[in-house]
Amino acid sequence: MRITLILSIKLGVEPPYIIDVDDDKWGIKRFRLREESPFLTASCLSSLSANGGVPGSCLRSLQLYKIKMKDETTLLDALSTCLSACHSLVELKFVGMHVYISRILECVSRYCRLLEHFIFEFSGGRPDLVETWVCKEFVVNCPKITTLVLQACKLFPSEAFELVKGFNELKYVDFSNCYSLTGAFLEDLATKGGGNSLEVMILRRVYNLDKVEVIKFMRALLAGKFRQLRHFDISTSGGLVDTGDGGDLRYGVSDIIPSKKLLKQRPNFCLVNKIC
Numbered sequence: 001m002r003i004t005l006i007l008s009i010k011l012g013v014e015p016p017y018i019i020d021v022d023d024d025k026w027g028i029k030r031f032r033l034r035e036e037s038p039f040l041t042a043s044c045l046s047s048l049s050a051n052g053g054v055p056g057s058c059l060r061s062l063q064l065y066k067i068k069m070k071d072e073t074t075l076l077d078a079l080s081t082c083l084s085a086c087h088s089l090v091e092l093k094f095v096g097m098h099v100y101i102s103r104i105l106e107c108v109s110r111y112c113r114l115l116e117h118f119i120f121e122f123s124g125g126r127p128d129l130v131e132t133w134v135c136k137e138f139v140v141n142c143p144k145i146t147t148l149v150l151q152a153c154k155l156f157p158s159e160a161f162e163l164v165k166g167f168n169e170l171k172y173v174d175f176s177n178c179y180s181l182t183g184a185f186l187e188d189l190a191t192k193g194g195g196n197s198l199e200v201m202i203l204r205r206v207y208n209l210d211k212v213e214v215i216k217f218m219r220a221l222l223a224g225k226f227r228q229l230r231h232f233d234i235s236t237s238g239g240l241v242d243t244g245d246g247g248d249l250r251y252g253v254s255d256i257i258p259s260k261k262l263l264k265q266r267p268n269f270c271l272v273n274k275i276c
Helices: 040-048 049-057 071-087 100-109 132-141 158-167 185-192 211-222 260-267
Strands: 008-012 020-021 031-032 061-065 092-094 119-120 148-150 172-175 201-203 231-233 238-241 249-251 270-271
Touching: 008 040, 040 049, 040 132, 049 071, 061 260, 071 100, 100 119, 100 132, 132 158, 148 158, 158 185, 185 211, 211 260
Parallel strands: 008 061, 061 092, 092 119, 119 148, 148 172, 172 201, 201 231, 231 270
Antiparallel strands: 020 031, 238 249
């Protein structure tokens, strides 16, 4: 009898990446998934833990799109049962999930210790807090992480630093749309170390990046730190904030960063600062 092993599964309906945009009273763009996108219920997860978890045990990649249940507790229970069977995962992706990110990270830390790529995009609804203790557990229990995407979460600088410094093999990080993130995260990397293996850092629409802290990070690049970093994206709609001026004045990156000197020193480096 021939047995076929399924190594990669996508469950749910992938939402369009053209999403609705609103401007708040400060002119900051807020993003949300189109509500007309259909959902699947969490019952589709149960098959992975059936027969003692055999279907999920060999799975290497699991991508979940817009899966929901009547309440978050029920969805979390279904996710926990599913992930407990998927202990061989190296890639896990969530898109449009109405569930607390900290609870997801808690489940991942417990069951998915071989994970290398963790992606959490556009949670929908209000941004959810990434808790400190969860970050610490995630770093300790999933040391192989090379790709980390946490978008539209309530991620503070100390937690962002904890994650980037803690994952020694981290190459790709994306904290886009994390409105509580500030330039203090970049300053900590520049002064306290960490992130030496980073190749790509994406901070799109992070509106609280302070020009002084970004300058310190760029000076660290000029001084030879972060030698592996080749792509740095700080695109926003309003530029960098100057907290010394009460947060009212914003600067374009070209106004404060010696990009010509940086590119001469590091010709393969790409600094992205688009209006978005």
